Amino acid sequence: MPLLDRQLVVVTGKGGTGKTSVSAALAVLASRLGKRVLICEMDAKGTLAATFDVGPLPFEPIEVSPGIWAMAMNTEDSLREYLRLFLKIPLIGRLGVLARTFDFVADAAPGVREILSLGKLCYEVRERHYDMVIVDGVATGHVIAQLRAPDAIGELIKVGPVKEQTRWMQDILEDHSRSGVVLVTTPEEMPVLETLDLVGRIRDETNVDIAAVVANRVLPELFGRSEEAVFDALQQPEIVDALRARVGNGVDVVLDGARLAVAMRRGGAAHLEHLRNELPEGTGVVYVPELFSRSTGRRSAELIADALGEELL
Ligand SMILES: Nc1ncnc2c1ncn2[C@@H]1O[C@H](COP(=O)(O)OP(=O)(O)OP(=O)(O)O)[C@@H](O)[C@H]1O
Ligand SMILES: [Mg+2]
Known part of the structure; x- marks a missing residue:
């Protein structure tokens, strides 16, 4: 199922690889297709709000751009909504004692917090309030716990409304035509290794589909074969001497800069090749270039959306 046709997309990846940027760009791209999109920031860093040039995001989604609603996850609000919607317990004001009890339970039982946060988003999918729900997810270390939350809770609780909820959440999450994970990486050693490790864990420990791997910040091919020949010629000692005599020692700095750019590009390309070789067959890799503009x-969400659009549409 094409990425943009899915109803729930969970974006994850190593810290700083571009999860928020890619999530925002996916939202922009989907909204360009006329979809109503909900995007949710899970980590309360505020980066998503900054991407859409708005203040701190509340739990109640706000329209940040035509067709794009954004919210920030908050487990207390999510618990309140859960109690009201599913257990029919309306609560006014702060949760107080209940919230403290909740913290106690959530700390003791794995999956409670996760089910409340991902559950809220699955609920939005189930109710079809939006065409697409994008989760600007937690980093690689925590996403498995989130995806496995319905399993974990389902093992703890065997009957009743909570059990019922784990079942329909699982139906949504594990339906490959509706949901999928997007892993964001950069062409560097550690992010690539972490991505491959996470791909293995998602396949071994969950039934959730991997919708795509986004290789973000890919450096452009600076030199083709003929430019490389020119660059090699320029580096000949007699030519460098001649250039120095003409324009000064700055020539060495310029040549060093070009050499570094080529080395970085080649190193990145090697990591990307490793990624492509090790990914399971059929996993789509989408490339997003490094943006050099300031x-x-x-604006950068729009530019990344352009790049994603070229590969996904
Ligand atoms: N394609 C790109 N070109 C240039 N800069 C980029 C690109 N993608 C992301 N960045 C920059 O990299 C930094 C990290 O991006 P972002 O905040 O999206 O990552 P993240 O994975 O969400 O980080 P965190 O783990 O802190 O949530 C930001 O400064 C962002 O502007
Ligand atoms: Mg982020």
Whole structure:
């Protein structure tokens, strides 16, 4: 199922690889296709809000751009909504004692917090309030616990409304035509190794589909074969001497810069090749270039959406 046709997309990846940027760009791209999109920040860092040039995001989604609603996850609000919607217990004001009890239970039982956060988003999918729900997810270390939350809770609780909830959440999460994980990586050693490790764990420990791997910040091919020949010629000692005599010692700095750019590009390409070789057959890799413009926020989300669009549409 094409990525943009899915109803629930959970974006994850090593810290700093571009999860928030890619999530925002996917939302922009989906909204360009006329979809109503909900995007949720799970980590309360505020980066998603900054991407859309708005203030701190509340739990109640706000429209940050035509067709894009954004919210920040908050387990207390999610618990309140859960109690109201599923157990029909309306609560006014802060949860107080109940919240403390909840913290106690959540700390003791694995999956409670996760089921409340991912459960809220699955609920939005189930109710079809939006065409697409994008989760600007937690980093690689925690995503398995999140994806496995319905299993974990399902093992703890055998009957009743909570059990019922784990069942329909699982139905949504494990339906490969509706849900999928997007793993964001960069062409560097550690992010690539972490991505491959996570791909293995998702396949071994969950039934959730991997919708795509996004290789973010890929450096452009600076030199083709003929430019490389020119560059080699320029590095000949007599030519460097001649250039120095003409334009000064700055020539060495410029040549060093070009050499470094080529080395980085080649190193990155090797990591990407390793990624492609080790990924299970059929896993789509989508490339997003390094943005060199100084653009931030909304503008960079648009540029990354352009790049994703070229590969996904
Ligand atoms: N394609 C790109 N080109 C240039 N800069 C990029 C690109 N993608 C992301 N960045 C920059 O990299 C930094 C990290 O990106 P982002 O916040 O999206 O990562 P993240 O994975 O969400 O990080 P965290 O783990 O802290 O949540 C930001 O400064 C962002 O602007
Ligand atoms: Mg982020």
